[in-house]
Amino acid sequence: MMPGEAQRRVGVLGPACDPFGQVLEDQPARAHDLFLPLISPSPDAAERSIPLDEILVLSQNEALAHLPALLQSATPVTLILRRNTLQQDHTQTEAALRMLATALKASPADHIQLCALTPEAAQYCETVTGLPVSAAPALRPVQRPETSLPLDRGQPQATFFLDTHQIRDVRRIKIDALSWGRLRRLARLHATDPNDQDLVDLCAYVSTYGPAVPALPRARRMLAVVPNGVGLGHITRMMALARALQSERETEVVFWCFSRAAEILQAAGYPIVLRQTAAHLRAHPPDWRDFETQEFALLLQTFKPDIVAYDGAMIDPFVFAALRMPGCGTCAFLWVRRGMLSPDADPLFMENEQFCDLILEPGDLAVAVDQGPTRLHQAHTRGFCQTYETQPVSLAVTLPAYSPREARKRMGLRRGIYCLISLGGAFGDWDALETALVAEAKRQKITLIWAQSPLAPPPRSQNALIRRLFPLSRYLPGIDGVVTAAGYNSFHELMLTYDKPVLFAPTNHIRMDDQVARASFAATQNWADVLQADTPEDITPKIRAFMQAVKSGTRFPQRPKQALEAAALNKRIDQMLQPYMGHASQEPET
Amino acid sequence: MSQTFAPPALLRRLTHDNKTMGPRLAQLEFQNLSQELEQPDLFDLALDFPTIPPEVPQTFMPNIALTPVAAHLPALNVTLGRTAWMEDPDDLPVVGIWIGDLDSTTLRPALKALLRKHYITPFARYVFLCETMRVIPFLGRYDFSYDYIGPASPLEAVKRLQIRYAMVQLRDLASGAALWKAQTPPVAEPVTGQD
Known part of the structure; x- marks a missing residue:
């Protein structure tokens, strides 16, 4: 509308x-x-x-x-x-x-x-x-929640019991964290101080309950917020989740996208509201946030999503400010938050859990070595949020790949052995590595193909073989080996769908995940090899061994296969939405 | 912290370096930009999804102009872009440049001509209103401001961008024609305390 x-x-x-x-x-x-x-x-x-x-x-x-x-x-x-x-x-x-x-x-x-x-x-x-x-x-009735939330406007936080998986959990939440449109669906609200007559009135006013509603009377709607990010990780992961949701049930998805690679989402069929961050504009962040809040609230009121989803660790407060505005507060908030953050990452961002209904943690094959705050730290204010860890999320798993012959034809490759290089352009200092790769490839008569990100500038070398393709995974059968950074998406795409040699060149940056730990774990499992920046003397021998494996056609059948199950995801999302389904028109209980 | 204030000599030197290096950096960025614009496939991203929808449904583009609070919000900064340099870019007016769904052979020379002028003598800060997203990664790489408006008429976006960026003019990239001009351009605040 x-x-x-x-x-x-x-x-x-x-x-x-x-x-x-x-x-x-x-x-x-x-x-x-x-x-x-x-x-x-x-x-x-x-x-x-x-x-x-x-x-x-x-x-x-x-x-x-x-x-x-x-x-x-x-x-x-x-x-x-x-x-x-x-x-x-x-x-x-x-x-x-x-x-x-x-x-x-x-x-x-x-x-x-x-x-x-x-x-x-x-x-x-x-x-x-x-x-x-x-x-x-009178308000539309909602399902009577089991949880009881005592409210006192003299206290900045409320403490309550939340029953999760037959465990009674003590939870805390800032009393103004959530819109009352959401609160009344999540808890029975009662004022602890009878002298606050207005709060007593408010609690009485919103306590209108009716029977449970089995399902939404229309397609689900999701508004997915994608931050700018370093590469294409947020876009790719959210697209994979959107496709998984749509594979089981009719789901309309709109993206509120800060990434300059939004064209990818549009090409996949999703409507986009393209934004620029305060950093992009070099704008005063509070002023920029006011614009984002107002326009995000307008979209919430017109699209009326059932789910607002955010992929990323740092959620800008405009999202929560808009969700608290009139007309914007009857949808669930899904936080897609992957693990494997750097062990040094400040865990303060986790306090945003109180704004969420569900934290969806995309599974990481290297979770056993996760030493980041999402694994070892618990937020103080968790509100009503619950956590759901999925199998690894990868767009590649959902897309049909080309046959080796077709992939090569589409990439314009002739006969020979080809190795794809995809190091990510944002933070790595790859000059020495690139030199070593080029020298070894030449020695072993392997042709290097440089993958170019849609966000990256054109390459410096005029003689290099460059391909700018998305999704790259569809073309992997035509490639004989891959050298890549170890971000979540590249790592899982290759480990789940590719069985030829992979050499990881991890980059650790404060804004990124613990790629070194992830890649090293893969090496310990004999899924791939890894170049460690702190052992430069090993780089050339490892590249040589990798190129030999590429040349000899080595396969890695031992790589794992488990990936996100769409049915399980949809079931969990429907559970999250259950309290919000009471907004279908019903008669109040007497 | 050992020192609360930066030494004045250091500040003077950095200011001098900035005045020297700023134009040089812009020159190098402009060289890169020019080279990029020479490539015929610059805006061609090979997106290959197995089931491409015949038409992407349009969504409601939220418009701050529809809200009463819009009149109370201060306009946001618009970047000058990395291919030009001047000491006080904030003094430049904000001009919208509409980029329709142009063929690459039209788009690249038109962009190059505009940005060459911008490099030599910056006379405005640009907000590029884009009908398609093809040009967004390129504009983003050089720190230009943009706004994706889809197939909507650029004139429909004027009021919103007037509020958001204090835009005073809108021009068509391909023809250079003025599509809209503010009736009463904002008057600069008088500078006080100076001769």
Whole structure:
């Protein structure tokens, strides 16, 4: 749905993280509204071109701050009256309500409707103001969650018990980490301090439960966020996961993509919203984040995904900020986070677990040597998130490869022995290695093919044989050996689908995974050989041995075969979505 | 930390080096860019998926101009690109360049002509509005700003880019024609405290 086609535009005046604003989309009559944050109800020149169908003011305090503009507004206004909080006690709340009532009585405004969270709150507000106050429309029922979450706005974190796999786990979460649209689906919410009457009202308002819904009444929708990354790893992995999801059930996938190689996703049939990072633009990050938050929220409200997925370790806060905005909060968050990070990596990023429903860890064949924080450290704030470790994820497994003859024909290769070199262009200092490879290949009459990344500049040498192909895995049967870096995707693509000689040249960089450990593990399993930067004297003998293996046609049948199972993935994703399926229209339980 | 402030002499030297090396770096980058643009297959990425969909469904392109808060957001920086150098690129206006779905034989010379002028005398910071994604990796390599708009009319993107980047003009790469100009270009803030 495009904004402006059928969606009512509702301007929301109040804090973006107000719990009532976060459940507005669960009011059946507002399910398709487009909620737009307002800074002021009086439109300036730029805002006049954005006509609103309604202005919704989230508290009497906001209303008092903008009262003259609200009274003169030509747009219908719904004003939500709230009871006292810990910060604004009973006396102050009543004073504010009476002040508002006096102003409204002095300037009668038919376009302003008063509303409170519950019938009890409405009665209280009517008594105080002497004006008619209705109760807010009931929310769509959701499944009654088993978990109970005590909330106290005086405490920044909530502690609760979460039953996972028959184990009772103590969990912590920042109380404003998740939208209440998600929270009410994950836990029964109750206020621990009865003096915070507004919180008591909010908890009562969102506790509308109904029977479980077996399945979504339409195709699943996933909005996949792909960071820029160093190479093509994030794109390739998310594409593999999207294809696995689509192989079992109809799933619409849209990519919010920061990678300059987004054309690959588009060629595979996925719609793209292409973005630039703050670093790309050299923009002030908070300003850039404001743009990302607003536009990401617009996409959330129009595409209405069931899943927001993010692949990468560092999740920019704009994603979570948008998910907390009105109209954006009834989808599950899937964090695709691979292991094998450097042992020195700061584990602070793991605190983002509290924002997630599921952490999907793509399996790593070298997990036995994983010494990174995702293996050895546990986040302090884990919220409701659960962890699911899959078999290795590789796009190559899902794509049919060409026959050796066809692959060679398509690559324009003649007869002979060919070795593919794919070292990754970002961080390696490969000059010495390239020289050694070229010399040894020449000596053994092997032709080198240099794989060029779509992100890389054209090669310096005019005489080199270069191929820029994606996905490269389809052409591997026409190649007699591969020298490559040991990133997650290249490593698993080769180990799972290729049986000829492989020589790893791992690169370790702070932004990347522990490639040395991964490649060394493969060497210990006799799956491949590895060039270690700290033993330069071994490089030439190893290249020589590798080239001999290429020339003699050595095969490696012992390489593993286990890869991601689409059925198991879909089952786990459906489990994750189960709490969110209650948004189909139902009658509330009595 | 042994020293809180950098020595003024060091700062002066680095500033001097920057003024010297900046143009030289831009020159080398421009040489690389020119050589890249000589290659006929520069924008041809051989993407080979077994089941290529006949048409990729278009998705809603979120537009900040649809939100009331847009008027309150400060415009984002637009990069000058690595093939040009000047001391204060922020002073240059932001101009949108629309790159339609052009044939490589048209696209490469047009880009080269524009970026040559940009290298010799930078007179604007560019946001390239791209109908296709072919040119994105190339533009990204040289730190240019871009915006993928798909098959939508570039004029539909104007309001959004006016808000996002304070864009004042939009031109067609192929013809050089002005497609749009801001009615009231932003007035520079008066400089205070200087003669």
